[in-house]
Amino acid sequence: MLTILVDGLAYGMLLFVLACGLSVTLGVMNFINLAHGAFAMAGGYVAVVLVNGYGVPFLLALPLAALAAGLLGIALEQTLYVHVYRRTHLDQVLFSIGLVFIAMAVVDYTQGSQQQFLNLPAFLKVRLDLGVVSVGAYRLLIIVVCGALALALQAILARTRFGARLRASVDDPIAARGLGINVNAIFAITFGVGSALAGLGGALGAEILGLDPSFPLKFMVYFLIVVTAGGAAGMTGPFLAAILLGVADVAGKYYFPSIGAFIIYTLVIALLVWRPNGLFAAASGR
Amino acid sequence: MTYEGARQALAAPRRWQTMEFDFWLAILAAYALLPERSLLLNETAILGLFALSLDLVLGIAGIVSLGHAAFFGLGAYTAGLIGKLGLTEPILGLLIAGLAAGALGFATSFLVLRGSDLTRLMVTLSVSLVMLELANRLTTLTGGADGLQGIVIGAVLGTFEFDMFGRVAAAYSLIILFLLFLLARWLVNAPFGLAVQAIASNPLRSAAIGIPITRRLIAIYSIAAAIAGIAGALLAQTTQFVSLDVLAFHRSAEVMLVLVIGGTGYLYGGLVGAVLFKLLQDQLSDLTPQYWQFWLGLIFVALVVIGRERVFGFPQAVWRRIRGGV
Amino acid sequence: MTYALETRLLQRRFGGLIATSDVSFTLPVGGRYALIGPNGAGKTTLINLLTGVLRPSSGTILLNGVDITARRPDHRVAAGLVRTFQINQLFPKLTPLQSVALATARRMGLDGALRQRLDANQAVVQQSMEVLERFGLMDVMAQPVATLAYGRQRLLEIALAVACGPKVLLLDEPAAGVPEAEREGILTGLAALPRDIAVLMIEHDMDLVFRFAEHILVLAAGAILTQGSPAQISADPKVREVYLGHS
Numbered sequence: 001m002l003t004i005l006v007d008g009l010a011y012g013m014l015l016f017v018l019a020c021g022l023s024v025t026l027g028v029m030n031f032i033n034l035a036h037g038a039f040a041m042a043g044g045y046v047a048v049v050l051v052n053g054y055g056v057p058f059l060l061a062l063p064l065a066a067l068a069a070g071l072l073g074i075a076l077e078q079t080l081y082v083h084v085y086r087r088t089h090l091d092q093v094l095f096s097i098g099l100v101f102i103a104m105a106v107v108d109y110t111q112g113s114q115q116q117f118l119n120l121p122a123f124l125k126v127r128l129d130l131g132v133v134s135v136g137a138y139r140l141l142i143i144v145v146c147g148a149l150a151l152a153l154q155a156i157l158a159r160t161r162f163g164a165r166l167r168a169s170v171d172d173p174i175a176a177r178g179l180g181i182n183v184n185a186i187f188a189i190t191f192g193v194g195s196a197l198a199g200l201g202g203a204l205g206a207e208i209l210g211l212d213p214s215f216p217l218k219f220m221v222y223f224l225i226v227v228t229a230g231g232a233a234g235m236t237g238p239f240l241a242a243i244l245l246g247v248a249d250v251a252g253k254y255y256f257p258s259i260g261a262f263i264i265y266t267l268v269i270a271l272l273v274w275r276p277n278g279l280f281a282a283a284s285g286r
Numbered sequence: 287m288t289y290e291g292a293r294q295a296l297a298a299p300r301r302w303q304t305m306e307f308d309f310w311l312a313i314l315a316a317y318a319l320l321p322e323r324s325l326l327l328n329e330t331a332i333l334g335l336f337a338l339s340l341d342l343v344l345g346i347a348g349i350v351s352l353g354h355a356a357f358f359g360l361g362a363y364t365a366g367l368i369g370k371l372g373l374t375e376p377i378l379g380l381l382i383a384g385l386a387a388g389a390l391g392f393a394t395s396f397l398v399l400r401g402s403d404l405t406r407l408m409v410t411l412s413v414s415l416v417m418l419e420l421a422n423r424l425t426t427l428t429g430g431a432d433g434l435q436g437i438v439i440g441a442v443l444g445t446f447e448f449d450m451f452g453r454v455a456a457a458y459s460l461i462i463l464f465l466l467f468l469l470a471r472w473l474v475n476a477p478f479g480l481a482v483q484a485i486a487s488n489p490l491r492s493a494a495i496g497i498p499i500t501r502r503l504i505a506i507y508s509i510a511a512a513i514a515g516i517a518g519a520l521l522a523q524t525t526q527f528v529s530l531d532v533l534a535f536h537r538s539a540e541v542m543l544v545l546v547i548g549g550t551g552y553l554y555g556g557l558v559g560a561v562l563f564k565l566l567q568d569q570l571s572d573l574t575p576q577y578w579q580f581w582l583g584l585i586f587v588a589l590v591v592i593g594r595e596r597v598f599g600f601p602q603a604v605w606r607r608i609r610g611g612v
Numbered sequence: 613m614t615y616a617l618e619t620r621l622l623q624r625r626f627g628g629l630i631a632t633s634d635v636s637f638t639l640p641v642g643g644r645y646a647l648i649g650p651n652g653a654g655k656t657t658l659i660n661l662l663t664g665v666l667r668p669s670s671g672t673i674l675l676n677g678v679d680i681t682a683r684r685p686d687h688r689v690a691a692g693l694v695r696t697f698q699i700n701q702l703f704p705k706l707t708p709l710q711s712v713a714l715a716t717a718r719r720m721g722l723d724g725a726l727r728q729r730l731d732a733n734q735a736v737v738q739q740s741m742e743v744l745e746r747f748g749l750m751d752v753m754a755q756p757v758a759t760l761a762y763g764r765q766r767l768l769e770i771a772l773a774v775a776c777g778p779k780v781l782l783l784d785e786p787a788a789g790v791p792e793a794e795r796e797g798i799l800t801g802l803a804a805l806p807r808d809i810a811v812l813m814i815e816h817d818m819d820l821v822f823r824f825a826e827h828i829l830v831l832a833a834g835a836i837l838t839q840g841s842p843a844q845i846s847a848d849p850k851v852r853e854v855y856l857g858h859s
Binding site: 289291292293294295296297300472473475476477478480481483484487488490491493494495496497498501502505 | 663685686689690694695697701702703704705706707709710711713714715717718719722723724725726727728729730731737738740741753754772773775776
């Protein structure tokens with residue numbers, strides 16, 4: 001029971017790190033980016049190639065994977081995404097699905113279609129006894145790293161000048177522009193950081209998420225759930241949504257293995273019908 | 287302008303244009319002159335019908351759907367199952383499959399009506415994923431990952447037995463496509479269709495002039511779902527096989543591309559798109575069969591980055607001139 | 613006496629904030645009323661309450677003596693309470709004729725029809741033409757709405773509401789965004805409104821208000837501050853204070 005809770009917690013925090021970039025994309029530019037998972041996949045594969053192929057230590061591979069995904073994100077943002085921000089949602093959907101298909105084909109072509117397994121260092125394979133519950137060191141690492149990132153993100157958003165500008169841009173992009181905030185630059189940076197975080201999440205979670213070319217499609221719904229259920233305002237909503245989703249998914253698959261997947265989709269549908277604007281969205285304007 | 291002028295202006299959209307006759311004549315000619323491409327023609331007709339149904343949802347009613355395959359797949363499995371269970375009359379099978387998919391459309395329309403484009407995307411996507419998961423799990427019914435086999439389909443109207451060259455199949459699918467196209471055209475040009483287009487164009491004002499938005503959208507969504515179901519049923523009947531592929535995400539994405547290539551909102555878009563898409567697939571698959579997906583993605587991205595209006599603006603302008611010039 | 617529109621002690625609270633406070637007024641059949649008030653006076657909330665977008669916290673709304681407080685927005689339209697919008701809300705891809713014909717068809721209960729064709733229905737065509745003619749839109753009736761000049765779109769905004777067969781018409785800033793030179797066109801259009809329609813116009817342009825309205829309601833801080841004829845209102849020191857105090 002507790003083990004499931006801890007596993008769910010690790011999974012949920014991972015989902016948060018993977019998806020938090022998306023919530024900014026959606027919030028600032030009202031852009032539906034279905035290709036967010038491709039950056040996570042990129043990070044995951046970079047880590048696999050580095051660790052398995054070149055023997056780079058796992059903990060060093062993590063920041064490198066994040067860097068690679070972040071650079072890829074900025075490059076694509078500057079060359080392609082900028083053309084699509086003001087388009088209709090249909091165009092955004094077509095465009096980002098296209099990117100997903102390309103990413104899947106490229107990975108399939110270069111890495112093969114089989115699932116990749118990361119060679120975890122020995123110290124991450126042990127189980128630690130914490131008295132009430134025993135936790136795998138790997139999951140503990142995930143919880144610690146993702147928790148630290150969540151706190152850091154919250155602090156950046158709440159305390160720094162950049163965070164204030166970002167929040168202003170999310171709240172009201174038009175007004176923010178009017179105040180002389182360079183929304184485009186803010187967005188490019190956040191897009192890069194969001195991609196980097198996704199890449200880090202992809203690398204960190206490669207073992208529990210399962211890395212293969214269909215990764216971006218498989219997790220598309222999960223990311224979207226985190227973002228829509230959490231609402232685009234702030235980090236707390238998506239964080240709570242991610243944890244809930246993680247625990248629900250792990251518990252569902254454990255207790256009801258035959259219908260585990262239904263639970264999630266049914267929850268999504270019910271949730272969106274119940275609160276179309278997000279689980280934790282302020283009931284404003286009504 | 288006079289009363290007669292106003293009457294004619296209102297009647298203009300439903301008047302048949304020469305180009306429309308030419309289009310259907312060209313299809314008839316393709317069937318008559320290219321017997322060796324019957325199988326491809328059959329696939330194209332089915333894809334065209336599927337895209338036509340998406341056009342009712344996306345082009346006419348303005349609902350962005352990422353899970354239209356749910357209805358196509360349900361139709362295919364329904365038609366396959368009743369064929370396997372001994373009800374082999376194909377037309378009856380189509381009707382039942384259409385009803386089943388229409389019922390699913392009706393049930394899920396209430397979910398789709400709420401919220402923004404994003405929530406609609408997610409709900410439609412989730413519905414199709416639930417359907418895929420169901421088909422995957424109910425192996426006794428669907429055959430799961432092995433696919434539904436042993437489907438028996440009788441002769442059309444008790445006379446035309448399906449042959450291995452796909453001659454009967456292509457004729458059957460094309461005739462059904464034509465009939466359902468007529469239905470869609472009739473719907474769209476009725477006051478009902480005008481109301482739905484008004485809702486897509488401006489829901490706020492539609493409500494302010496008293497149009498019951500929810501009821502109209504539920505109706506068009508259910509009808510479109512039924513048509514998608516019939517398209518799926520045609521595939522099941524003419525290939526006598528159904529696999530999980532009919533419910534897969536890429537099918538929903540592909541039909542979106544098909545429709546967008548041909549242009550949304552004028553009903554021929556899905557059909558023109560299906561022809562272009564199948565020709566393209568034929569060419570590119572020969573090149574690199576397993577990486578078709580890459581080219582598909584590239585087309586998606588290029589289309590949007592360059593701008594759909596710019597790529598397809600020219601043919602559509604020609605079409606409008608012909609349509610509006612009378 | 614039965615009024616075209618009547619509100620009794622209409623109130624709407626948002627949390628602790630009172631947006632509409634005990635608003636009671638009557639609009640007689642065929643009346644030409646205007647509602648003015650500084651920004652933030654609660655004009656938008658009042659419109660939303662009248663059209664049914666918002667539910668009042670308390671109070672009643674009567675349309676021709678019938679209580680419509682609990683009715684849905686589309687039922688209110690069918691009962692004859694129709695609004696226009698401050699920012700054009702049109703159907704850009706349709707033509708003016710199609711737009712007006714659709715509204716006319718809706719009034720006749722034909723907007724969901726399948727076998728009927730609008731062009732074959734003499735009443736629909738005839739009445740659509742009458743409305744278009746009234747607002748001088750005949751020459752552009754077959755062009756897509758998106759291609760019309762702004763002033764013409766503004767008139768279509770009103771025409772579309774008139775085609776719904778209103779008993780009470782709420783005009784939300786009909787002259788918004790219309791350049792000075794084209795205001796006369798709007799006034800001509802307003803003068804062409806059928807006399808049996810009661811009109812409540814919400815407007816900032818005082819010149820337009822004083823030329824159009826026979827009776828003016830002044831809204832301030834969610835409540836009716838005062839009301840009276842244009843002459844009374846323009847002489848009222850309270851009204852001046854509210855306007856000058858806020859501008």
